[in-house]
Amino acid sequence: MNTPNSYTLIPHTSIKACLFDLDGVLVDTAGYHYQAWKRLANQLGFDFTEAQNEELKGISRMESLDKVLGWGKATKSSVEKNELAALKNGWYVDMINKMTPEEVLPGVEDFLTALTQSGYKLALGSASKNSGIILKNTHLTHFFDEIVDGNMVSKSKPDPEVFLKGAELLGFAPEQCVVFEDAVAGIKAAKNAGMKSIGIGDKNLLTEANLVVSGLNKLTVEDLENL
Numbered sequence: 001m002n003t004p005n006s007y008t009l010i011p012h013t014s015i016k017a018c019l020f021d022l023d024g025v026l027v028d029t030a031g032y033h034y035q036a037w038k039r040l041a042n043q044l045g046f047d048f049t050e051a052q053n054e055e056l057k058g059i060s061r062m063e064s065l066d067k068v069l070g071w072g073k074a075t076k077s078s079v080e081k082n083e084l085a086a087l088k089n090g091w092y093v094d095m096i097n098k099m100t101p102e103e104v105l106p107g108v109e110d111f112l113t114a115l116t117q118s119g120y121k122l123a124l125g126s127a128s129k130n131s132g133i134i135l136k137n138t139h140l141t142h143f144f145d146e147i148v149d150g151n152m153v154s155k156s157k158p159d160p161e162v163f164l165k166g167a168e169l170l171g172f173a174p175e176q177c178v179v180f181e182d183a184v185a186g187i188k189a190a191k192n193a194g195m196k197s198i199g200i201g202d203k204n205l206l207t208e209a210n211l212v213v214s215g216l217n218k219l220t221v222e223d224l225e226n227l
């Protein structure tokens with residue numbers, strides 16, 4: 001019988017599963033969100049800047065509404081808030097209904113194909129309740145073994161719920177997963193889940209990610225082994 005000696009090493013846990021945020025990582029729907037929130041703000045008699053819009057990335061629809069109303073110093077009842085969120089969402093859905101595969105960000109299909117061919121399991125981990133329409137219109141649905149979105153979680157990023165649920169559905173431990181995220185709240189959610197993360201965007205902003213690149217077109221499968 002082999003008796004482990006005191007030098008037995010804990011095996012290196014390698015990455016087996018990839019969890020992808022949607023907006024800002026696979027497609028750029030932030031511009032559509034911005035247009036719809038701006039239209040709502042203007043209808044209420046105020047405006048906000050593109051820089052302020054950055055703060056809406058990655059957070060839920062109702063949290064976004066609270067921020068927008070705060071910028072306009074507008075107070076609304078919860079019934080009114082639900083109506084305003086529905087109004088904004090209607091305008092947003094009108095825009096994403098017209099999306100095409102051309103709006104997929106550079107390198108996405110190639111990278112997802114390479115991951116699948118290398119045996120990695122893939123899940124979506126998005127705050128959006130509209131992920132189904134976006135994935136369908138951009139022809140990305142088939143890449144994902146599991147889809148976790150805003151319809152399935154009760155807590156928003158930086159809470160780890162969305163990514164923990166994705167890992168559980170795929171059947172892997174958090175240490176075997178890597179998260180791809182463009183939002184600070186999303187990188188924090190990955191960290192809170194005990195997962196590694198790759199930031200998509202500005203390295204001065206996504207400081208808690210294990211690696212930051214400008215887009216999936218800058219990544220290879222080998223990069224996952226060196227995180």
Ligand code: B16
Nearest residue numbers: 022023056058061126127128129130
């Ligand atoms: P919806 P992600 C997020 O998507 C967006 O970044 C964020 O701006 C938006 O408020 C949120 O989805 C909810 O979207 O109104 O469609 O449910 O980045 O988590 O893929």
Ligand code: MG
Nearest residue numbers: 021023024182
């Ligand atoms: Mg995002």
